[in-house]
Amino acid sequence: MxxxxxxxxxxxxxxxxxxxxxxxxxxxxxxxxxxxLTLAPFYFMFIFATHPRQEIFSLPPPTWFGHDLTNNxxxxxxxxxxxxxxxxxxxxxxxxTATTLFFCTLGGYAFAMYEFKGKSWLFGLLLATLxxxxxxxxxxxxxxxxxxGWIDTPRALWIPGMANAFGIFLMRQYIGSAIPxxxxxxxxxxxxxxxxxxxxxxxxxxxxxxxTLGLVTFVQSWNGFLGPLIIFRSAETYTAPLALRxxxxxxxxxxxxxMCGVALTVVPLLILFAFASRRLIDGLTSGxxxx
Amino acid sequence: MTAPPAKLTPTPPIPKVGGxxxxxxxxxxxxxxxxxxxxxxxxxxxxxLFNAYLSVxxxxxxxxxxxxxxxxxxxxxxxxxxxxxxxxxxxTAILAVESGLxxxxxxxxxxFAINMGLKRAQSFITAIYFLPYITSVVAISVIFFxxxxxxxxxxxxxxxxxxxxxxxxxxxxxxxxNWLGERAFVQPSxxxxxxxxxxxxxxxxxxxxxxxxxxxxxEAAAVDGATRSEQFRFITLPLLRPTIFLAVTLSLIGGFQLxxxxxxxxxxxxxxxxxxLTTIMYMFRTYNAYSDAGLAAAMAWLxxxxxxxxTLVNNFAFGRSGTGNNEAAK
Numbered sequence: 001m002x003x004x005x006x007x008x009x010x011x012x013x014x015x016x017x018x019x020x021x022x023x024x025x026x027x028x029x030x031x032x033x034x035x036x037l038t039l040a041p042f043y044f045m046f047i048f049a050t051h052p053r054q055e056i057f058s059l060p061p062p063t064w065f066g067h068d069l070t071n072n073x074x075x076x077x078x079x080x081x082x083x084x085x086x087x088x089x090x091x092x093x094x095x096x097t098a099t100t101l102f103f104c105t106l107g108g109y110a111f112a113m114y115e116f117k118g119k120s121w122l123f124g125l126l127l128a129t130l131x132x133x134x135x136x137x138x139x140x141x142x143x144x145x146x147x148x149g150w151i152d153t154p155r156a157l158w159i160p161g162m163a164n165a166f167g168i169f170l171m172r173q174y175i176g177s178a179i180p181x182x183x184x185x186x187x188x189x190x191x192x193x194x195x196x197x198x199x200x201x202x203x204x205x206x207x208x209x210x211x212t213l214g215l216v217t218f219v220q221s222w223n224g225f226l227g228p229l230i231i232f233r234s235a236e237t238y239t240a241p242l243a244l245r246x247x248x249x250x251x252x253x254x255x256x257x258x259m260c261g262v263a264l265t266v267v268p269l270l271i272l273f274a275f276a277s278r279r280l281i282d283g284l285t286s287g288x289x290x291x
Numbered sequence: 292m293t294a295p296p297a298k299l300t301p302t303p304p305i306p307k308v309g310g311x312x313x314x315x316x317x318x319x320x321x322x323x324x325x326x327x328x329x330x331x332x333x334x335x336x337x338x339x340l341f342n343a344y345l346s347v348x349x350x351x352x353x354x355x356x357x358x359x360x361x362x363x364x365x366x367x368x369x370x371x372x373x374x375x376x377x378x379x380x381x382x383t384a385i386l387a388v389e390s391g392l393x394x395x396x397x398x399x400x401x402x403f404a405i406n407m408g409l410k411r412a413q414s415f416i417t418a419i420y421f422l423p424y425i426t427s428v429v430a431i432s433v434i435f436f437x438x439x440x441x442x443x444x445x446x447x448x449x450x451x452x453x454x455x456x457x458x459x460x461x462x463x464x465x466x467x468x469n470w471l472g473e474r475a476f477v478q479p480s481x482x483x484x485x486x487x488x489x490x491x492x493x494x495x496x497x498x499x500x501x502x503x504x505x506x507x508x509x510e511a512a513a514v515d516g517a518t519r520s521e522q523f524r525f526i527t528l529p530l531l532r533p534t535i536f537l538a539v540t541l542s543l544i545g546g547f548q549l550x551x552x553x554x555x556x557x558x559x560x561x562x563x564x565x566x567x568l569t570t571i572m573y574m575f576r577t578y579n580a581y582s583d584a585g586l587a588a589a590m591a592w593l594x595x596x597x598x599x600x601x602t603l604v605n606n607f608a609f610g611r612s613g614t615g616n617n618e619a620a621k
Contacts, residue, residue: 023407024407026404027403027404027405027407028404030400030401030404031401031404031405031416034397034401034420034490035416035419035420037487038419038420038422038423038487038490038491039419039422041423041431041434041435041438041487042422042426042434044437044445045430045434048434048437056437057437057442057443058443059442059448060448061443061444061445106323106326107323107324107326107327110319110320110321110323111320111324114319114320116317116320116321119320122328126327129331129335132335132339133544133548133595134548135548135574135591135594135595135598136339136342136591136592136595137335137338137339137342138571138575138578138591139342139345139574139578139584139587139588139591140337140338140339140341140342140345140588141334141338142352142578143341143345143352143584144334144337144338144341146352159330159334160330160334161330162326162330163326163327163330164327165327165331168324168327193312193315194315194316194319194323195315195319198323219425222427223425223426223427223428223429225427225428225429225551225555226550226551241427241428241429241430242429244429244430244433245429245433245555248433248436248555248558255437258433259433259434259437262429262430262433262434265427265429265430266426266427266430269425269426269427270422273418273422273425277414277418277421278414278418280425281417281418281495284425284492285492285495285496285499
């Protein structure tokens with residue numbers, strides 16, 4: 001921080017968003033450099049996906065697209081059932097998202113719109129569960145899933161998290177602030193049961209919050225690693241990240257094929273992010289900011 | 292909204308249509324929140340209790356439940372006398388600092404830069420910086436694994452060409468660095484990946500902290516003749532302190548639970564001299580490869596205690612004084 005004193009008090013006070021050209025240029029330069037460093041690894045991911053292994057590891061390293069994308073792709077398919085693995089990822093993420101949305105909206109609705117005995121205590125308990133580090137859960141989680149016979153099945157991953165504290169909290173905040181209570185009471189007077197009220201009144205009005213929670217849940221499930229690492233044990237049930245990891249482990253890794261697979265798992269999220277970055281960022285940081 | 296006042300009586304009359312209607316109305320909220328609590332008891336609370344039970348038993352998951360043998364605190368003492376456990380804890384602490392500190396030292400100026408210079412392109416820029424956070428750790432680690440390559444890696448090539456620059460070049464190493472292949476560089480390499488991944492996330496926390504500071508405060512201070520550095524010291528810093536506290540707490544807790552980045556970057560093995568072996572990785576290995584569930588459970592508790600103590604220290608050092616200093620800004 002430079003300590004340039006401000007102009008004499010007669011001048012209009014300059015706000016922090018000031019018009020000092022030097023600090024503005026400095027800001028832009030800093031952000032530009034940081035942006036380049038942030039994007040560079042993505043760039044090289046796409047570049048390497050089009051080069052064979054011996055070109056990736058040559059001097060100087062390739063900085064522009066090569067001609068081996070199809071070779072890499074075929075090599076990838078010969079090494080692992082890639083589309084099967086990608087389908088596993090998609091299946092898990094969609095199922096996780098759908099069930100999370102249903103149960104978290106339901107729970108959030110109850111906490112936002114009802115008065116019932118023990119409510120504040122139960123809500124406090126719900127928030128407290130957010131503070132428990134997952135450290136203690138890893139080994140018992142594996143053992144419980146073993147005991148339940150859920151190893152190698154996606155339900156081991158989507159059932160435990162489908163009604164989670166973060167989602168319920170997020171939905172409660174939204175429902176409590178965006179939906180007037182009178183709507184619910186009007187539905188009641190019309191003779192609707194509580195669940196019908198939820199289905200016909202609440203659900204149609206929670207679109208924005210559901211989009212946020214849905215995106216966050218989808219991305220986290222799609223990118224998950226430790227959970228799938230514990231649960232999935234065979235090449236057929238692996239999710240895409242897990243399958244790619246095993247490819248990295250073997251000697252003489254075909255880095256071109258691996259990069260091609262990595263790019264194929266990253267691209268769907270990049271597309272999703274291009275359309276919904278604002279919502280996704282808000283959702284991912286809201287747990288930290290509001291909590 | 293102007294509605295006829297008669298219709299706005301706060302509690303609707305409960306229609307006397309018999310038992311079911313009242314019943315479902317009374318119990319609906321409990322039913323709606325029950326999935327969370329059921330799942331929490333089965334997959335949240337029970338595992339923790341089970342972990343406590345396991346930690347005082349000797350048990351190999353392969354053998355039946357009947358084979359559990361009570362061993363008292365032996366699993367704890369075994370861990371505490373195991374040099375590899377201490378090494379993993381030391382690695383975790385070093386990684387948490389090496390990856391945690393730069394995150395904030397980079398994120399804060401970036402947040403200032405966005406807040407200062409680029410109001411219009413703001414959401415575009417934050418989106419770019421946020422990209423690494425929504426990319427899977429596997430993808431990131433695989434990409435960096437190639438960038439880190441010793442003889443042919445992009446990173447060394449880039450450093451080498453920076454070294455060729457006439458005067459500034461001295462700042463950059465002349466020799467190629469064996470990033471993941473030399474003990475001294477394993478931890479900085481892993482830390483670099485984590486910093487790259489989380490800078491955008493932290494920048495966003497700081498940015499929303501900065502934007503929550505009302506602009507009138509600065510204007511009032513400027514009218515009173517405060518210089519920019521005074522404004523920074525007496526307005527920005529104290530009001531940003533809760534955000535700093537939050538962000539540091541989050542990276543502290545996250546840093547001590549590091550698993551995915553070091554696991555994948557070192558191919559699951561911990562790297563040269565086990566320098567990349569974190570405590571969670573060691574716990575996973577103890578359970579998965581050594582099949583010693585009791586020992587792993589005790590390790591989880593030890594790590595939990597370490598995290599708890601650090602959180603307390605952090606609360607004590609920054610939490611209270613942070614709220615206290617806010618008074619000064621008023």
